Amino acid sequence: MPPEAIEAWSGPGAALASGDVRLWILSYAILAPHSHNLQSWTVDLHTPGEMVLYCDLHRLLPQTDPYSRQIMMSHGTFLELLDMAARERGLRADITLFPQGTYAGEKPDTRPVAHIRLVPDTTIARDGLFAQVLHRHTNRSVYDGGRKIPPATWSRIVASAGNSQVRMGHAGLDNAAALATHRRIALDAWRIELTTPRTVMESYDVLRVGAAEVAQHRDGLTLLDPLPVALAKLGLFDRSKAPAPDDYASTSQIREFEKKLASTPGFLWMVTDANDRVSQVNAGRAYARVQLEATAQGLAMQPLQQALQEYAEQSALRAEIHALLEATRPGQTVQMWARVGYAPAVPPAPRRRLQDFVRS
DSSP states (O other), rough: OOGGGGGGOOHHHHHTHHHHHHHHHHHHHHTTTOOOOOOEEEEESTTTTTEEEEOTTOOOEEEEEEEETHHHOOOHHHHHHHHHHHTTTTTEEEESSSOOOSSSSSSOSSSEEEEEEEEEOOOOOOGGGGTTTTOOOOOOOOOOOOOOOOOOHHHHHHTTTTTEEEEEEEEEOOOOOHHHHHHHHHHHHHHHHHHHHHHHHHHTEEEEEHHHHHHHHHHHHEEOHHHHHHHHHHSSSSSSOOTTTTTTHHHHHHHHHHHHHHHOOOOEEEEEEEOOOHHHHHHHHHHHHHHHHHHHTEEEEOOOOGGGGOOOOGHHHHHHHHHHTTOSSOOOOEEEEEEEOOOOOOOOOOOOOOGGGEEO
């Protein structure tokens, strides 16, 4: 991993601490989890003491996230970390979602996602989860499949969300049948995404193979394993077209993911009663807190969004996972589904430069 690609994870440093407090706050907000690590956040700083958050319309996932539900959740994770960082500096972040109205169509537009006003407040309390921000990383590795997550730990994770509008649930090693069903649906959904040409190409478009590409882009999906890096250097890893379902590029990924699912001792999910933009953003805020609490508890977490995605090929599995998680009433939506377990630490994901996110 090129050190410049992960320098943001070292914290803002003394220079930002003594300058514009908004930049200090944003240096933590940009560490939020984001679907495909696209980092689609743009912040306008023209008005002192205020910030306006926009969605970068060039950083969307039209194939796998056709209604930008996951993108909106990723703006929620950003806002939650922004709120936490503001509290560290004795500031209350007054956040108004969609101040010019929610998007009229199925896609984000040029209207802001949120307006944030920073207000000094001597009564504002720091958030204990802020200490985990620099340590939180999405962990896609094999987990310790035999290590049970204690009930008290599950309870702390669920309670951390702090949002009564988000219903949470979990399944673990004490429910083998449910665990097997979760694993099967997740694997089937992964297989569909990898063998549907337009969806796998969406991932290929943001796949950064080798240190040079990672350092250049500092976003997207990182691949540093020696074999594919070597093949890419030799011109034998063709990312200009989708691999056939029986190609090694497809079958090897499916096998590897099956191993990871088989090692997964727990699954966690989040359901909202509505699927409007505000609900999506607030679900993202809740997920940010949940993952930070999991980090505090020594747990690894990886979102499993494939079966939740709204494109046609996933419709049957999407219906199945909603039925399994008792989210079948009109409007009810599984906003997040994740594998959870114990695993060795992993390095952070790349982040773009702070100035890349800022309009001033």
